[in-house]
Amino acid sequence: MKTELAIGNIHFNIASRTRRRWVVTAIYVGFAVAVAAWFEWGSKNTFAFLALFIFYVLAGSLLGGRSYKDGLVLSYEAGDERERTCRYKAHYKAYVWLDLLAVPALFAAFAVNSPEAIHAGPAAQMLVGRLAWTLLIALGIFYYTLPQAILLWTEPDMEAPR
Amino acid sequence: MKTELVLLGRHINMASQARRRQLVVVVYSGFAVLMLAGWLIDRWRLWGATLIIFLAPNVSRMVFGGYGAQGKGLLKPFLGNEIRTRYARNPDSPWSRLCRLTIPQVADGHEFCSDERELRRRDSAHEAAYRRLGMVAIFTFLIAYLKNASAPVLKEVGVALPAAFFDLLIYGLLIAAFILFITLPQAILLWTEPDMEEQNHQPA
Numbered sequence: 001m002k003t004e005l006a007i008g009n010i011h012f013n014i015a016s017r018t019r020r021r022w023v024v025t026a027i028y029v030g031f032a033v034a035v036a037a038w039f040e041w042g043s044k045n046t047f048a049f050l051a052l053f054i055f056y057v058l059a060g061s062l063l064g065g066r067s068y069k070d071g072l073v074l075s076y077e078a079g080d081e082r083e084r085t086c087r088y089k090a091h092y093k094a095y096v097w098l099d100l101l102a103v104p105a106l107f108a109a110f111a112v113n114s115p116e117a118i119h120a121g122p123a124a125q126m127l128v129g130r131l132a133w134t135l136l137i138a139l140g141i142f143y144y145t146l147p148q149a150i151l152l153w154t155e156p157d158m159e160a161p162r
Numbered sequence: 163m164k165t166e167l168v169l170l171g172r173h174i175n176m177a178s179q180a181r182r183r184q185l186v187v188v189v190y191s192g193f194a195v196l197m198l199a200g201w202l203i204d205r206w207r208l209w210g211a212t213l214i215i216f217l218a219p220n221v222s223r224m225v226f227g228g229y230g231a232q233g234k235g236l237l238k239p240f241l242g243n244e245i246r247t248r249y250a251r252n253p254d255s256p257w258s259r260l261c262r263l264t265i266p267q268v269a270d271g272h273e274f275c276s277d278e279r280e281l282r283r284r285d286s287a288h289e290a291a292y293r294r295l296g297m298v299a300i301f302t303f304l305i306a307y308l309k310n311a312s313a314p315v316l317k318e319v320g321v322a323l324p325a326a327f328f329d330l331l332i333y334g335l336l337i338a339a340f341i342l343f344i345t346l347p348q349a350i351l352l353w354t355e356p357d358m359e360e361q362n363h364q365p366a
Contacts, residue, residue, distance in 0.1 A: 049307065088285030095288045099343050106215075106340050109333040114207040133306060136332075140303045143296055147289075 001083070001151065002072050003158050005062075014072070015159060020152040023072070027059050027149070031141050035134075056144065063148035073148045086151060094146040101139055108132035163280075163351065164236050165358050167225065176236055177359065182352040189225055190349070193218060193341050197334075206333060218341050226348035228284075233267040233274060237348055240284055242274045283351060291346035298342065302335040 003015040005023065014020050034055045041048040064071015065087075074083060111128045165177040167185070176182050196217060200210030219229075227235025231245055239245070249258045249268050267274045276284065309328030 085282065085285070088282065088289050091289035091292045092285040095292050095347070098292075102336070102340060102343050106336045109329075109336045110206075110211050112329050113205075113333045114211070116207075132332075136303055136306050139299060143299045147292070 001074065001155055001158070002064075005072060016157050017153075017155065020072075020155070024149045024152050027063065027145070030055065030059065031145075035137055035141075056141065060144050063145055063152070065148040065151075071148070073151050086155070087147070090147040090150040090154070093150050094142075097146060098139065098142060101135065101142060105132065105135035105139055108135055163238070163355055163358065164227075167236055169225065178357050179353075179355065182236070182355070185225070186349045186352055189221065189345070192221065193345075197337060197341075200337070201334075205330065206337060211337070214337060214341070219344055222345045222348065226345060226352065228348040228351075229344055231265050231268075233265070235348075237351060238276050238280065239274065240276075240347075242276055243281070246271060246275050283355075284347070287347040287350040287354075290350050291342075295339065295342055295346065298335060298339045302332055302339065305332050305335065 003013065005012040005014050012019070014023060034052050038045075038048045038052045060066070061068050061071055064073035065075065067075055067077075069075050069078075073087075076087075079087065108128060108131045112125075112132050115125050165175065167174045167176050174181075176185065196214055200206045200214045203210040203213065206214070222228075222235075223230040223232065224234050225236070227233070227237035228240050231239045231241060233239055233242075245261065245265070246268060249261050252258060253262075261268050265274075305328060309325060309332070
């Protein structure tokens with residue numbers, strides 16, 4: 001894991017866990033704002049979706065992991081034995097959390113598919129449809145970012161770069 | 163991992179990798195049949211969905227193990243160590259007593275807890291499952307996006323699909339994702355673990 005976050009020419013020291021937690025919080029707040037803005041502009045607006053998608057990719061590349069070589073978390077191919085073990089653990093935790101998120105998404109999709117089963121009126125049906133869509137977006141965001149966020153959140157303080 | 167599966171009173175030897183792989187194929191074929199049955203009953207509405215949501219986790223728990231603390235199935239409970247640690251901290255607390263009542267194996271550390279190697283394999287199997295499930299998640303998301311944002315665009319190019327079609331496709335993918343979510347790490351573990359030595363059952 002890197003101890004420095006570089007945005008352009010500005011370098012931030014993120015060796016301490018507290019600072020890394022701030023970065024994670026800022027990214028998820030950013031996601032919440034981006035999704036809210038997208039809904040506000042209209043979820044059928046393709047440009048709004050593209051803006052959200054660009055933020056999604058930027059946040060993913062900033063967090064790292066996967067095939068990203070310049071992110072805060074090392075890519076899947078890099079890292080020593082200890083780092084690999086930490087990555088596996090983070091994925092295990094993320095998997096369990098995503099499991100918990102997938103269940104309400106499934107029930108919301110069930111409600112959309114079987115309106116007669118929940119005796120919902122048109123307004124409630126629209127609400128359920130929106131809920132299903134929101135949960136799917138949340139699932140997509142967390143799938144992409146959660147293991148890296150868990151690693152950044154839980155890794156203890158590191159030595160600052162010299 | 164156990165070398166023997168006890169199913170409806172029958173003891174089935176699962177020490178060899180080939181047999182475990184056959185078991186995984188049989189279970190997933192069963193899930194495919196279950197999804198088809200749910201579709202045929204009422205297109206995954208009340209009865210079809212109930213059938214899948216009730217049967218899939220139970221089959222996974224009884225055959226694969228892993229999720230669920232009962233210790234049934236081939237794999238030890240994934241949360242065994244955490245439950246055992248909390249139990250051992252105060253065995254007389256109401257939580258521990260309830261635990262002992264519902265999970266009798268909790269007192270047997272060997273049967274219930276995983277060692278370092280098993281924990282590492284559990285975590286790496288989850289990582290592998292996580293990566294593969296991403297395909298399903300991304301595909302589901304794309305379908306949802308097509309339904310919400312691009313249906314008019316599709317219509318313009320002559321593809322007129324009703325919203326109900328997208329809803330059903332998303333729902334079907336979510337059901338498949340749900341089944342994979344609760345079974346894939348266990349299936350990876352059973353599939354990849356090499357042949358094991360058979361346990362010797364000696365009468366006491």
